[in-house]
Amino acid sequence: MGLLALGAAFAACYPGEVTNLAQLDVVATTHDSTANFALPTFAVPDTVVQLFPVDENGNPDSSGSVILSHDFDDLMVQLVIDSMVARGYTHRADIDSITSIGVDYVMLITMVGVENDYYIYNPGWCSGWGWWGGWGWWGGCWGGYYPGYVGSGSYETGTVFIDMFDPDNQVEVGDSTAAAVYWTAAMRGVLASTTASTAERLTRLFGRAFAQSPYVTRN
Amino acid sequence: MTKTLRIVAAALTLLVVSGAEAKAQEWFWGMEYMVGIPTSDTKGFTNDFSWRNFGIEGRYSMTNNVSLGLFFGWNVFTEQTDSVISFEGIDVSGDQFRYVNSFPIMATAHYYLGRPGGIRPYAGVGLGTYYIENRLDIGLSSITTSRTGWTSGSAASRRRTGTWGWPRRSVSSSRWTGTCGRFSTPGTTGRSSRAA
Numbered sequence: 001m002g003l004l005a006l007g008a009a010f011a012a013c014y015p016g017e018v019t020n021l022a023q024l025d026v027v028a029t030t031h032d033s034t035a036n037f038a039l040p041t042f043a044v045p046d047t048v049v050q051l052f053p054v055d056e057n058g059n060p061d062s063s064g065s066v067i068l069s070h071d072f073d074d075l076m077v078q079l080v081i082d083s084m085v086a087r088g089y090t091h092r093a094d095i096d097s098i099t100s101i102g103v104d105y106v107m108l109i110t111m112v113g114v115e116n117d118y119y120i121y122n123p124g125w126c127s128g129w130g131w132w133g134g135w136g137w138w139g140g141c142w143g144g145y146y147p148g149y150v151g152s153g154s155y156e157t158g159t160v161f162i163d164m165f166d167p168d169n170q171v172e173v174g175d176s177t178a179a180a181v182y183w184t185a186a187m188r189g190v191l192a193s194t195t196a197s198t199a200e201r202l203t204r205l206f207g208r209a210f211a212q213s214p215y216v217t218r219n
Numbered sequence: 220m221t222k223t224l225r226i227v228a229a230a231l232t233l234l235v236v237s238g239a240e241a242k243a244q245e246w247f248w249g250m251e252y253m254v255g256i257p258t259s260d261t262k263g264f265t266n267d268f269s270w271r272n273f274g275i276e277g278r279y280s281m282t283n284n285v286s287l288g289l290f291f292g293w294n295v296f297t298e299q300t301d302s303v304i305s306f307e308g309i310d311v312s313g314d315q316f317r318y319v320n321s322f323p324i325m326a327t328a329h330y331y332l333g334r335p336g337g338i339r340p341y342a343g344v345g346l347g348t349y350y351i352e353n354r355l356d357i358g359l360s361s362i363t364t365s366r367t368g369w370t371s372g373s374a375a376s377r378r379r380t381g382t383w384g385w386p387r388r389s390v391s392s393s394r395w396t397g398t399c400g401r402f403s404t405p406g407t408t409g410r411s412s413r414a415a
Contacts, residue, residue: 026313026358033308188313188358212303212310 022201026188027208035182037216039104039166043092044080048073048160049110065113066157068191072202073109079206080107080162087210088218105182108163111191158192160202161185162209164216183216185209247286248277257296257319264298264353265317271295278329286329290345294321304357316356323349323370346371 050068081091084107092103164183171180187205190198210216255269272295278288296319303312325347333339352365 023314024358026311026360028309028311030309208312212312 021195022197022204025190025201025205027205027212028186028188029184029209029213031183031213031215032180035166035180037182038218040218041090041092041103042084042105042107042164043103044077044084044107044109046073046077048076049108051110051112066192068111068113068158069194071194072191072198075199075202076109076160076206079203080109083206083210084216087216104166105164106167108161108165110161110163112159112161113157158189160187160190160205162206183213185213245280246277247280248275250275253294255294255296261296261319265296265319266300267296267298269294269296271297276327278327283335284331286327286331288327288329290323290325290327290347292321292323292325294323295319296321311357313357318352318354318356320352320354321349322351323347325370344371 048070050065085091089105162183162185163181165181169180185206187202187209190201190205251274253272253274255272257265257267257269272293274290274292276288276290278286280286298315298317300315300317301312302315303310304315305311325345327343327345329341329343331339331341347370348367349370350365350367352363354361354363
């Protein structure tokens, strides 16, 4: 009897538990250790781009995706601007053309609406797209893009990415070229569902992404 | 790998299996409750004070002064943290639930002073193996690593014949590390193929 009682007392050998959705939030960051983060200016596209999977032929396919909300685009853009300015960078809000970009870094915010393993199509920064306001959705700009990569992976629905790249630093990717990404932050699943706490979670996670990346600074 | 986790012995005997008096060539049993303080590598993985440790031991009296036995323990350490963990150039943060479950199994030998019927100080040693499982829960991912190895222990206390258990005991469960293994959780590592 005593043995049973003691065994029951210790049955919960993993005693912790998640008590709210925010406890499932995860931020991952990675960077190019050879990148130069000391240049002065940056720009942020004003729309958060949703990435879509591609089929085996490389054609975009949104059929398996959840269309994510854009209600928080302005917040996310502003969070990135505020964080970069706080680190000594100068925001270039006057950029309106890919051909006259004139900034040292672009901070591209994207999100994925798929949960399973997929190839990901990033509509990227289409040279023919007039991107301020025209940013965003796939269709018609396959090629001539950057960072414009096709990657494979498995992502939680609603994961948000921030990519920092220098549009002038082009590298070869297959038969094309793309901008080398200096820093990436991934905030897992934060937009999978939107609730009253989504804005607070985004604010906290964006702050955490920059906080755990002290090398992104001019200060 | 040579670091030691020392279970601070505030051992409390929870169960008296038998009230029979210990005599030569006789089994006697005891169960222990302990509290634990992680040190060294384990402290780096789970730093919280542990209230979840217990053991059970059987001893066989070979003579009036010597017993041989078997000890089985279960030590559980936990910690909840939001610290940043790094691996392969990737930094990850988020609420983490960390657990260490350790199961030492040791053969023991004890020597008793005094005479039957009185207070009998004793000292003992143990040698055996352990199984340790480290688990890290973060987001919707759970990463578990486990390993086995050798362990040793010692005990010194006094026992009054006619009672059972070991009211004060020091257990050493050695050689575990606080690493959480390779972390390759989908969705947290960014894209796997991209412009370099």
